[in-house]
């Protein structure tokens with residue numbers, strides 16, 4: 556009797572950790588049972604992936620789903636639906652909601668909510684504050700918690716730990732890798748009076764200049780070495796930091812955002828105005844070139860969207876009244892596939908940045924590679940499919956994307972989570988079945 560599976564993915568090109576191979580994948584009980592399946596094998600469901608690449612389920616390790624918060628902008632149900640439409644099987648969600656996720660009670664609320672309403676799997680960051688430091692060692696071990704997030708410089712929300720004394724205390728509480736928003740708050744505040752309402756949108760990158768980011772990262776690296784506490788520098792935006800961080804591989808990993816790889820100043824501020832304003836800012840061509848070099852020499856560990864939507868009406872305000880943050884969870888994979896097709900990185904490296912990278916940085920258990928025994932999470936992509944990003948496709952209630960009108964080659968055509976197809980050709984299937992991602996404590 557030949558083998559029987561719950562799901563068989565036939566005829567695709569699988570992007571395996573050791574290279575791409577034309578091989579069939581057999582799934583049983585939500586996990587990858589076999590790579591390489593006999594022709595006679597049967598299954599309850601067979602997907603013909605001829606002409607498609609079968610990737611491990613892609614992970615966006617940096618989203619702000621704004622829940623609890625403004626339902627007219629985003630929620631966990633809408634943001635995770637956007638994720639699966641965009642070819643993601645898991646997202647890691649930031650804690651600077653309203654209220655923020657900073658204690659056991661709010662974390663428990665979010666854990667329950669995710670398991671009822673999320674369309675994809677989720678990891679949860681817990682926010683560190685000056686007052687919850689004694690609780691952080693326990694909180695970082697909570698179910699589904701990918702790590703502690705520290706805002707060392709101010710952005711959206713009220714979470715902040717900006718001084719060395721408290722940062723060191725945070726680093727000495729607990730032991731897992733901490734994710735940082737690295738901009739020096741003192742320099743940000745000192746430079747604020749140099750600008751006024753109605754100044755050009757390009758002033759965003761002049762206010763939050765390269766030194767704000769680089770100084771923040773130098774301070775964090777000194778403290779991380781002193782305390783031997785692993786750090787993950789989120790959304791690195793300067794050539795200086797990317798060069799500097801190469802000397803801190805013992806203690807630090809880092810992320811680059813798709814926006815910093817795709818959009819460039821001053822063009823983004825002229826064409827997008829408030830819809831190009833994010834923290835840290837989109838900068839000039841030299842920084843984008845450095846980001847691509849760092850993608851291709853291995854400096855960068857993860858790529859995220861930093862999906863951080865705001866109401867359209869607020870983004871239309873003059874600078875600096877327009878809030879910083881851009882919609883992005885649904886467009887991350889198409890934009891990255893387009894970069895692959897343009898020859899800026901290989902598909903293997905893209906998978907490394909969106910699967911193995913987040914798994915390694917945050918200690919994900921059972922996800923991040925196509926291998927027997929791993930969760931049966933897959934993103935099926937058609938590398939030849941051409942499509943324009945339209946705002947009508949965006950399901951986040953905010954309804955806008957800074958990538959509107961961009962012509963893309965390469966598109967996610969199916970999203971499969973733990974063996975269940977949740978998206979096929981733009982159709983969302985079934986009911987929300989997202990679970991909390993497991994992390995090695």
Ligand SMILES: [Zn+2]
Pocket residue numbers: 617618619649861863
């Ligand atoms: Zn963010």
